Amino acid sequence: MIFDVAVIGAGVTGALTARELSRFDLKICLLEREADVAMGTTKANSAIVHAGYDAKYGTLKGKLNVRGNVLMDQVTRELGVPFKRIGSLVLAFSDQDLLTLRKLYENGVKNGVPGLKLLDRHQVMQMEPNVSKKVKGALHAPTAGIVCPYELAAGAVENAVKNGTELKLECQVQDIKKIEGGFVLATSQGDIKARFVVNAAGLYADLLSAMVNGPEFQIRPRKGEYLLLDKSQGNVVNSVIFMPPTEKGKGILVTPTVDGNLLAGPTAVDVSDREDLSVTSSGMNQIIKRAKQMVPDIQFRDVVTSFAGLRATPDTGDFVIEASRKAKGFINAAGIESPGLTAAPAIAEYVLDLLRQQGLELKPKTDFNPVRKPLLRFSEMSDKEREELIRSNPMYGNIVCRCETVTEGEIVESIRRPAGARNLDAVKRRTRAGMGRCQGGFCTPRLVAILARELGIPAEEVTKKGKGSKILMGEKV
């Protein structure tokens, strides 16, 4: 079988690209080396939909950021993904900062960001009473927002699969060969042939590109650590709060999450290991210090967990989204660092244009269904809805995760869906089970039992996040 398009990487870029492709009469496969979608940069980032004032005017980043921001309403609505336009503030604490804000403002206006406004101290304090009294002013961007990145990716993959895309998990691409009329991808699951290839391999995109193009650019992983705080801290700020950006990125921010927690981070440290997701005490201390400069009253004893993500920072300074000059039909969607999450829907559009230019015929399918129903969330339902739901399926009356009030029904649904959860972390990302203040202390044994039952495997085979991460080591003798 020859696929029309093979998309490598089921992060948010690959996921939305596959979903865009699934609108057309094409045979598509989506290849992911990990045991779940959204396992790389997509799973650990600031979850911000940026307005688009920082990316330099004239860059691909700037253009796709603003376009992606516009597209976000429709795509999140269709995919049933929570998205809130809560706006963002870049705070200034010095005259130098105020100058930086003015430059950001001007850049934003050139990029076409709507509604930007420079605020004085008084206006800032009115919008955000808990920011430091030392604030001198701020840049307000009302179109900035927050979204759940892995739900966006998982929703897009689920929708793509519903519309005919074939998802292959734990399928690592080891080599790519150009052949007449297409490519052969040597993978951990055997050879896969495709006429066109989209490289959305995130932190590994340079290595995959080099298999076809030779070395043209490099991805230099840049680690960002985060602290996630309890919902008790979720209302400390109303919008995304930034410090003025530096050359290494937008700096440490403080933001509510769509689930009502508070997120602080990220740090920015260049690392050599593309898998280094360790958190450090120096990183945590740095986050606490910077966050407190912006919002002094955050209670960091309410930290629920810490985590780190890796930015797929390219050495080119801009997104690398282009057709290969050496092998017709190979498209890079690489170097997708911030604002990659925001840009993702626009990147998908852009990649489809490139594919069309490369000769891919895009014939719309008549039966494409753009809608993916979100997983039901018992915790957010009215009593009446709950009653009806439990009557139709009693599993929704069994609370498994008590911190986040997640029912057995939701967990089973997250496993049974197309592109469903296959391990503990995958269930957690989809349902929030185990994500609350007890961090799975109570529900882990129950989740292991449900996964084992639903997947038809022994409990000892259930993993945290795929191969090599078994939770248990055998039965008691």
Place this chain on the structure above:
Amino acid sequence: MHNVDLAVIGGGPAGLAAALAARRNGVDNILIIERDKELGGILQQCIHNGFGLHYFGEELTGPEYAERFIEMVREENIPYKTNTMVLDIQADRTITAVNSREGLLKIRAQAVILAMGCRERTRGAINIPGDRPAGIFTAGCAQRFVNMEGYLPGKKAVILGSGDIGLIMARRLTLEGVEVKMVCELMPYSGGLTRNIVQCLEDFNIPLKLSHTVVNIHGKDRLEGVTIAAVDENLQPIEGSEEYVECDTLLLSVGLIPENELSRGVGIALDPVTSGPVVDETMATSVEGIYACGNVVHVHDLVDYVTRESETAGYHAAEFIKNNNGASGSEVHRTIPGKGVRYIVPQRISNNSLLKGFKIFFRSDKVYVNARIAVRCGRQVLHSVKRQKISPGEMEILDLKPSHLENIEVSSLAENGLTIELEY
């Protein structure tokens, strides 16, 4: 709407004892609501012995201790619902609960007893740096896997924290053939009972490393090892003292937190030190008709004390119901943790308590040898006792008799409160 006289939230040792005491004090229409599949609470996974020495004068396992109360509840025909989770409590004592058989339940109670117990602190709560592999468990979660589900969490374990569950699990895992390499304790003293240190560590030659902590976690998929380090007097890791320890399992026994999301929801005042409701000597919370007992109020060392405390709550909730929901109306005063005392339960005492006497539970802020516990009201010392050793790991109980309290002046108590302090 389902009407009951008394709703007890939680069917662990606290809830069972409270329900029984209420029944014995004349309350007929009681409902116990339990979220797990059976009554007994966390005792069901505590299969070691050492329970009941104070209450029954004999040594029982956790399930045996629980079973005695479950039996009594059955004999008394007290209704209970298992697999049922309370979602919400309102100040008018309307409870919303859910289970898969009956769906959503609305229960209106004249009085409510909170007995939800506690949960374990996690890695996030103590911010351990490093990777995030499989193989890191809270001690209680591992205990459930081993004792209830019949699975082993790993083969080589390090335990961080010397709280009682960590100590118990060190022995339990050793008996199951797991190599327990060490127990690390951040503080210069153990947070657990002395008897557990002897019976669970010393008897099995498991090293207890005091003033040590885990500073890094290694392993991308499954845990491969941890780095431990000694800490200085400010509890900061000492550079150069790091040591790599190979292990596939890390158990965390780093403290318990009373589970008070429901209490918070109904607006009950909480003590920032105990993280539990502020209660008076009758175990009444700040919201009328709602009582609390057991680990939801403060973390106990021994279930025997949970039982006693819960009997107090059950008795007084019954009084409240019998008096047609009338609160005692008695003036209340503060208890004040003085020098060397971290917290006191009850945080409030009423004038009534002066006539009947009451028990004070407290924990010290560190280890004291040959110290004196003094109870005073202003400058007036009401009672004082000597102890050879007072340690944060062992809860202190002071039985204040009416004779200790008879000379107290109510006006002075109102002004100064009742202070418990250590003299050393």
